Structures are given as C-alpha cells and as structure tokens.
Amino acid sequence: MAVSLKVNGATRSVNAEPDTPLLYALRNDLELNAAKFGCGLSQCGACTVLVDGVPTRSCATPLSRVGQSEVITLEGLGTTAKLHPLQQAFIDEQAGQCGYCLNGMIMAAKALLDKNPRPTEAQVRDGLAGNLCRCGSHNRIVRAVLRAAQTNGRI
Amino acid sequence: MNASHLTRRDFTAGIGGIVLAFSLTPAALTQQAPRLPGSLQTNRMLSAWLAINADGTATVFTGKVELGQGILTALAQIAAEELDLPLSRVRIISGDTGRTPNEGQTAGSQSVENSGTALRLAGAEVRAILLDLAAKKFGVGADTLKVADGVITAADGRKVGYGDLAKEADLKREATGKVAPKPTAQHRIVGQSIPRVDLAAKVTGGAAFVQDLRLPGMVHGRVARPPQYGAQLESFDEAKVRAMPGVVALVRDGSFLAVAAEREEQAIKAVEALSASAKWKAGPALPDPARLYEQLKALPTQDTTISNKEAPLLASGAKVVEATYHRPYQAHAALGPSCAVAQLRDGQLTVWSHTQGVFPLRATMARALGMKPPSIRCIHMEGAGCYGHNGADDVALDAALIARATNGRPVRVQWMRAEEFMWEPYGPAMTMQAKGAVADGRIVDWNYDVWSQSHNMRPGDPDGINLLSSWYLADAKTPGPARQAGPPNYAGDRNAIPTYDLPRQRITHHLIKDNPLRTSALRTLGGYANVFAVESFMDELAAAAGVDPVAFRLAHVKDPREKAVIEAVAKAANWKPGEKGDGVRGRGIGYSRYKTVAAYNAVIVEVEVDRTSGRIKIPRAWTSVDAGLIISPDGLINQIEGGLIQSASWTLHEAVRFDRSGITSRDWASYPIMTMPDVPKVETVLLNRPNDRPLGAGEASQGPTVAAIANAFAAATGRRLRELPFDPARVKAALA
Ligand code: FES
Numbered sequence A: 001m002a003v004s005l006k007v008n009g010a011t012r013s014v015n016a017e018p019d020t021p022l023l024y025a026l027r028n029d030l031e032l033n034a035a036k037f038g039c040g041l042s043q044c045g046a047c048t049v050l051v052d053g054v055p056t057r058s059c060a061t062p063l064s065r066v067g068q069s070e071v072i073t074l075e076g077l078g079t080t081a082k083l084h085p086l087q088q089a090f091i092d093e094q095a096g097q098c099g100y101c102l103n104g105m106i107m108a109a110k111a112l113l114d115k116n117p118r119p120t121e122a123q124v125r126d127g128l129a130g131n132l133c134r135c136g137s138h139n140r141i142v143r144a145v146l147r148a149a150q151t152n153g154r155i
Numbered sequence B: 001m002n003a004s005h006l007t008r009r010d011f012t013a014g015i016g017g018i019v020l021a022f023s024l025t026p027a028a029l030t031q032q033a034p035r036l037p038g039s040l041q042t043n044r045m046l047s048a049w050l051a052i053n054a055d056g057t058a059t060v061f062t063g064k065v066e067l068g069q070g071i072l073t074a075l076a077q078i079a080a081e082e083l084d085l086p087l088s089r090v091r092i093i094s095g096d097t098g099r100t101p102n103e104g105q106t107a108g109s110q111s112v113e114n115s116g117t118a119l120r121l122a123g124a125e126v127r128a129i130l131l132d133l134a135a136k137k138f139g140v141g142a143d144t145l146k147v148a149d150g151v152i153t154a155a156d157g158r159k160v161g162y163g164d165l166a167k168e169a170d171l172k173r174e175a176t177g178k179v180a181p182k183p184t185a186q187h188r189i190v191g192q193s194i195p196r197v198d199l200a201a202k203v204t205g206g207a208a209f210v211q212d213l214r215l216p217g218m219v220h221g222r223v224a225r226p227p228q229y230g231a232q233l234e235s236f237d238e239a240k241v242r243a244m245p246g247v248v249a250l251v252r253d254g255s256f257l258a259v260a261a262e263r264e265e266q267a268i269k270a271v272e273a274l275s276a277s278a279k280w281k282a283g284p285a286l287p288d289p290a291r292l293y294e295q296l297k298a299l300p301t302q303d304t305t306i307s308n309k310e311a312p313l314l315a316s317g318a319k320v321v322e323a324t325y326h327r328p329y330q331a332h333a334a335l336g337p338s339c340a341v342a343q344l345r346d347g348q349l350t351v352w353s354h355t356q357g358v359f360p361l362r363a364t365m366a367r368a369l370g371m372k373p374p375s376i377r378c379i380h381m382e383g384a385g386c387y388g389h390n391g392a393d394d395v396a397l398d399a400a401l402i403a404r405a406t407n408g409r410p411v412r413v414q415w416m417r418a419e420e421f422m423w424e425p426y427g428p429a430m431t432m433q434a435k436g437a438v439a440d441g442r443i444v445d446w447n448y449d450v451w452s453q454s455h456n457m458r459p460g461d462p463d464g465i466n467l468l469s470s471w472y473l474a475d476a477k478t479p480g481p482a483r484q485a486g487p488p489n490y491a492g493d494r495n496a497i498p499t500y501d502l503p504r505q506r507i508t509h510h511l512i513k514d515n516p517l518r519t520s521a522l523r524t525l526g527g528y529a530n531v532f533a534v535e536s537f538m539d540e541l542a543a544a545a546g547v548d549p550v551a552f553r554l555a556h557v558k559d560p561r562e563k564a565v566i567e568a569v570a571k572a573a574n575w576k577p578g579e580k581g582d583g584v585r586g587r588g589i590g591y592s593r594y595k596t597v598a599a600y601n602a603v604i605v606e607v608e609v610d611r612t613s614g615r616i617k618i619p620r621a622w623t624s625v626d627a628g629l630i631i632s633p634d635g636l637i638n639q640i641e642g643g644l645i646q647s648a649s650w651t652l653h654e655a656v657r658f659d660r661s662g663i664t665s666r667d668w669a670s671y672p673i674m675t676m677p678d679v680p681k682v683e684t685v686l687l688n689r690p691n692d693r694p695l696g697a698g699e700a701s702q703g704p705t706v707a708a709i710a711n712a713f714a715a716a717t718g719r720r721l722r723e724l725p726f727d728p729a730r731v732k733a734a735l736a
C-alpha cells in the first residue's frame, strides 16, 4: 500500500504497510543511511530523526503516526560539500570512534540547540542522556555540540 | 598449531616486534626464509602491500580492518610517510580475501605493530625501488635525487613522477626488510593528528557500514533462535509463515530456523510468527547465578603456572594479605546489532561482514557450509564498534545459510537486539585469588591464581567450528576446545603477571574447559579482570605496609618508562602523597603495561559515593600513556579516553544476567551501560617516545581504569569492592 511521507522537504511515496516503522521506510525505501537500527525498542537513540522538529525514535514510530508531518533526517541537515555546523563540529572534534551512534547524537543535539541555542555543558549531557554510545566518545560529542552552539551564535 | 612457536619476537628493524597471538591463521609460517618484521613475515611480497598507480597514487593493502579505532587512517599515515606521498594520494583497501594480505584477526592492539611495521618497511623499500628507476632514467646516482609529494627531482632539475614509473616498478618481489625507514626526526605525516578518513560519511549519512549495503534484488533474512542454549527444534507452523506477506524463503536445517522476505519489517514479522509457533526441547540448565563463581571453579581446568620465582621464604614479621576478586560475564553489546550480507551465485559465495578476520571467517564458513575456501570471498565492511569477537562472524554464516535458498538474491541479515544480547560470546566470568606479604614497605611474597573460561573461541580454530548456527544444523558442528594463548599475549591470564619487581612470585592460570555460557574475546581478554585484581591488591598491600599507593608502586617498578607514566599521572592529578578520602569522595590509581609488552598506562580517578542510593559517580579522571612512537596523537587520546569510559561502564554497571533457564539480559534495560551525564571528564597526558617502536594502545586503559575506581572507592569509604560490577546493591552491602 502506498504511503506518502514528507522527508527532508520532499514528498515521497513508499509501498509499505501503515504499521511499518518509519526507520525501515527511510533506510530501505528512501535509501537514507543515517538513521540506524540499534535496538528497535526506543532505548538507544541510534534511529533518531526529527518529526515536526521533535526528536523521534523512528524504530518505534509507525508510518501511520507520521502522516504528513515533516521528517528531517541527518541527510537533511547538510552534505559533505555543505556541512551543517553540527556536522562540521563533529568532524572538527573528531567526535566518534565507530560512529554508529552519531546520527542519533547529532539529531538529538539539533533538537536541543533549536530549543536552547546556548546550552551549558550539563544541559548538553542531559539532553543526550537517552542516546547511548558504546565507544566512549561521549566527551568529544559534548565538545562538538558546544562548539556548534558557538558557531551557530556567530552565523 | 602449537602456541610455543608463536611467541618469538623480533626487533631486527628496531620497530618490528612480531607479536603473534595464538594465531589461527591458516598461513604457514615460512620456516627457512629470513624472518621479516611485522606481518611481512607471513605476507612477504611487496605487491601484497602496495601498488603504485599510473595516476601517481598508491594503493595500500592491509589485512587489518577498521573497527572504529581509526586504524586505516593510522596505516595510511605510515605508508604515505615512507612513500613521500601526500595522504590524499594514498588509497587503502582492507580485509578482503580476494585482494589483501592475510593478517588473521584485527585484535589485541597489534595492528600498528604488525600491519604498520610491514607497511613502514614495504613503503621504504618501494620508495627505494622508484628512486633506483629514476636514477637509471636520469643516469645519476640514486643518492643525488630528492623526493617530495611523489615527484622525484634530479640535481639538474629533471623531474619524474611516481605515476610515470608505475609500469616499470616491479613490486612482485619478496620484501628484503633491509631498506631503513625514515628516521623519526624527518616525519611529517606520522605523529600528526590527521582527521579520520571515515568520519565525514558517518556524520552525513554516507554509506559507511555493512548495515548500509543495499544490493539489487536484496532480501532480508532473520533467524528464529532457540529460547536457550542447546534447545532443539521439534515443530513449527511452516504453512502459516510461508503464506505471510513478502516471505520468499523459509530455511529449516536441524534446529536452524530462518526466513527471508522482500522487506525488512516483513522478515521481522515472519520470524516473530516462526518463534511464536516453534516448539523446542529444552537445552541444559545454566549455572545458578547466586553460586556462579563457586560452580565455575568446580569445573575441570587445565592449570599452568605461568610464572614461578623462588626466593627464601617470608621475612619474619611480614604482614600477610589475602583477597579474592570476581568479574562477571560481560557483553560486547555493540550499539548496532551484528549484520552481514551474503550472495550465492554459480557456486560462488560472497559475504560482506564486519568480522575482525576475513580469512579465518572464510576458512571456518567453508567448513560449516561444506564448501572450498576459494569458492568464498569475504569482504570487510565496518559495523558498530565490536570490541572483540561478537556476533559479526555468526551473522555472516546466518546470511550464507539463508542465501542458499534465495536463488542468487543477496540476503541481508541484521540480528535483533535481544538476539545480540542472548547469543553473542561474552567476556568470561573470572575469579582472581591473591595472597601476598609485605615487610618494611616492600612486597616479599606474591601468589596469584586466576580461573577463567576460554577467551579464544573465534573462527579459525583448527579443531572446531566456532560459528553459532553451525551447532544447530542437522549435521551439527562442534565448537573448538577452550584455548589458552601463552606469552606474550596470554588470554585469561593476560596481565596476570605483574610488571613489578617482586622477589618471590607464583602465578597460575586455571583454564576452565567447559562453556556454561558462551564466551570468547572481549577487549583486553583477561587483562581487565587481572589488572583489577593485581592493582586492587597492590593497594591492599600498600595499606598493610602503610605506604602511599603511588609511592608504593614507584618503589616496585624497575622500568624507567613505567616510572615516568606513573609520575606523569600523579602530577596531572596533583596527587598528594598520603591523601585521604572523606567518606564520600576519594581518589585511586591503577597502572599496567598492557600485555606486559605493549603500551604503558596509568589512571587516577576521583569517585563520589552516594551512600544512600549506593551510586558511584566518577566526576574526573586523569590518565597518562606511553605508546612508544605516536602515530596520531589525537587518535591515541581517542582510544585511551574511549577505553577509560568503556571500562568505567563495565565497572559500575555491566553484568550479563541469566537464570537457570537462559539469558535474561535482552535489551538496554536489562544490560544497562553508562550514559552521557555520568561520563567522567578525562585529562590525558601523552608521553611520546619518538625513538621507540609504536606499541599497541587500543586496549591499554581498560585495566588501569577499573583498578583506579576500586581503589578510589576504598580511599573514599575505607571499604573495598572485590566483585564487579560496583552497582548500588554491592556498594550498599559494602557500606553496611
Ligand atoms: S533503534 Fe530506535 S531507539 Fe534504538
């Protein structure tokens, strides 16, 4: 059954049941790699996307619940040629080891900075508390978010 | 293969410690030919390592693989340095049985030592070959030529690029290992913090992981696992599942039950239906978790005294101290569950996998599937950071088993979260028992026993098939035996021999032959638990001797590099000799030289104990590291700090839960790990040793960190935690 979705500013149609988790439509139908399967249980944050600006676990969000909301994925923030300040900051801080968590970290950080453009370090840590990282890259990630917040302020 | 062959070390080039682990690689070591440093010994052709291309670029081939540790960036730096090429003109191909050298597993922090050493020498030799060709062309002496950025210039200004010499450069020859690499003082690329080559894709949604591989016609596979180890499939509702939407194949082979569907969510629904309808005959009961360590110690063991230093008996008046420490089963718990893609076409199987060793995986898959290794090609693609032998290899076999039923269509399998937690091989539960004595501020006796299941149950074992699903096939395969490794890498006994200068010591490893829970290699193998015990015990002895823990360690080290590392961390943390905790806060130190032959690392942490909730917080940590010549300072900091944080998570939170009927850690709620607000701030001091060979450092901080936390807790509260993890229940019990 065809379901229409608004993703990164474009209207897309996917052939899937309405109870399909958004994650699989993004990854397999729209070939967007960024959102990752980590648990499928809303526990790790690897699959985070923004739905109408709200950080959302796409693994546990059926297409039927997305409707015509605006979905923004990491691909929608920037590209290697034109990086979003958060993406640039993650590269500048070399924030990551395996990098599997980074999609969720950046998307959660984006939602945080949208609400609170100048967070304290403690606010960044709390804002990312629901995103797991196995590699111990946490401190670099926090530094990257704080760096992006500064850059944002200057733009 | 006998472990005792595999322990020779070679320093011919001053950089090339050959540190072969208990290596299960099929490649026979060449006995007659001269010994070459690093992995050149087993892959001797220059062309196995490097190609010079007509466009002036170089291609580097390595059997090592990227596991998130930044190794490919480090290896590219080494090759670019020796070749005098800019990093941007070096391309790297890794872990592909069709293209790269066989370097066994990427494990044990040995990639820079093995692959890096090979590339360093091969690069120097290839550069010399290119210089010779240019010298002939110009009719001048090679020593009159200069090279910069891949262009060779003669004294009279004539120039030739590497690309122009590519055709004539014959690299199909055995390396001599005789061309001296650049002296460190001339390094321009090695020693720099080069941005990781893989990160840009990872922050923009580029295809970076095997999870992102999408092949034409690809279907999605899932496995209906048994409810517990060893359960046998009796029946299931085949008709119902075959009729489900999108199902393209259903595979049942003995107790291996799997499905493939057009869409991923269809495969998941189908496998849920399979699992719901399947009836299983129960497998054997697991140990009683309440009596785990006793029961493990009672199992049959193979006992080896790995160090025995005799000296006159205890000085009279010595104080005797005894302590027993425990470490539970701990999971790799990769953030992304294991994944592989397999395609079987015309009898040729191609497998894309985040395995740590494409060659051992190929050899073992061939035996599991009844195929010949040349009919299988294994290609490495990255996965989520695995930190050892997790489900990566198992899922590759799963994909291959399903691919036999999909008529040439590629099959992608990603394990579900519960499947990853329940079926991965864990880091073994271990018991460490120490008895020592001090007199006049010095250790006069040291006895240490460690009990552990095997840490070496990887694919590649000659005597068994270490791939999960093969044990459930109708023609059931069996895993290899429990293995020990011997020096210098060791396994359950890794870092069981302290580097301290002790007059009397006896250290015994008890390898448990049985596998009540599935175990294999987890980052550091036994190193984490042994350093926990050894360094906790050092503090217990220091307390008995009435000496400050830092001073006590310094009094027992013999290697000046150890002393420097311990002093550096004490200075960074502003350690006050004799400093005391206040019931809530305290600081502690942990030190080890990883594997006793690799990087030196010391850690000091500060803990804050909430005596009501039993929670330990670690606000700050300081660490110092000597990893010889530093290839990438930032890469080294990332590894050391990442290891410290991961170790803090293992230490405060992690234990695989189970009951008699099976594993009950199935998600991040039943296997919690440290989260962002609790992660300590870390300050890292690097001690560069430009004239010493690079030492593996990827696992160095795991052990010192757990010990530092244990010692800080003791300093803070006057009570000692000897059983991991230090969760609120144990903390409260210790304070009661
Ligand atoms: S995959 Fe969605 S929260 Fe883990």
Ligand code: FES
Binding pocket: A096, A097, A098, A099, A100, A101, A102, A132, A133, A134, A135, A136, A137, B068, B335, B384, B385
């Ligand atoms: S970098 Fe590997 S999970 Fe965060």
